[in-house]
Amino acid sequence: MPTVKPLPSYLITRYHGWKATTYADNEPWYRNLADNGQNPRAMVISCCDSRVHVTSIFGAEQGEFFIHRNIANLVPPFNPDGEHHGTSAAIEYAVNALKVAHIIVLGHSNCGGVAGCNDMCSGHAPELAEKTSFIGRWIEILRPGYERVKDIENEDDRRRALEKEAVKVSLENLAGFPFVADALEKGKLSLHGLWTDIGEGGLEHYTPEHGFKQV
Template sequence: MHQARPLPPYLIQRYHGWRATSYTENESWYRTLAQEGQHPRAMLISCCDSRVHVTSIFGADQGEFFIHRNIANLVPPYTADGQQHGTSAALEYAVCALKVAHVIVMGHSSCGGIKGCDDMCSGRAPELEERTSFVGRWMDILRPGYARVDGIEDEGQRLRALEKEAVLVSLENLISFPFVTAAMERGTLTLHGLWLDIGEGRVEQFSPATQAFAPI
């Protein structure tokens, strides 16, 4: 492997700063994590977006969240096709091996993946329709959600509604996994849907009772 290169200097400098401060101040905790393994209470599925910092939002320490990130925080429907599925594998490990008590899906405002889905489904992004587009084929997961908001004419309102549909579609797909429904029936697992307004720092959660998102 001759293509790999050394880290840029600014990242090396930040690592040494972390090693000298945060790690040194909490060395015993890190050693405990290394020796005893991880026992997270929750799995959090969020977007790859660099502005969504879930550990900071919830003040989580190392070992507290099992985090999986992908484009537009989507969970695909269950399929037993023997293919490679990163999100499904992470979910299986979290529920079956780590025995997490909660699976949380967090969407967010100004999501580029959601904008891409809106453009693709409305015919404004033919490049995403290509079979070779990884982003386009991933965003196919959200087509049922787009169908529910397609009638909203205002683009800003439609995109915000679609961001929340991404959470709902993921929750719907989560219960298609047999090991998820089995854990829910045992009372050992609960599902949660959240949406983050990045600019306002506001988190909303989906309520099954009202079928709507409201600030927590």
């Protein structure tokens, strides 16, 4: 495959630095993780956005979080149709195999995927409405959230509200997975919704009673 190139030199340099410092100082811990497998307490579903750094926000170490990232931190509805479902597969593995105690959906400010949904649903991004757009088909998951905020006139306020709707829609869809619903009913699992402001470093948590409130 002629299009596959060696790793850029700056990444190789960073790797060797990590191996000589962080890994060397914690080698027994890494070997324990390798030999005994992972046992994370929580699964985090977050956005692909490079500015959202889940482990940094919570000061987490390797092995603490089972992390799944996708465009706009979305969870699709339960739909076992025999097709490819990366997010659903990750949720199934987290709940049924890893037995996580918590699933956290983490949204964020200035989300490009959410902005794309707003543009598509309002008719300003016809290219995303095409069936050939992977992004468009994915962010269609968020359309129910858009319908709830579409009457907000201010564009910035609508996008901010839609970012939080992305968290709420995902939580609603999570509850529709039978194995998630079963774990919730038995008290073995809890769901959590969070939204972070990248610029301010703020973190809000969601409850049905009070909406999003600062942590």
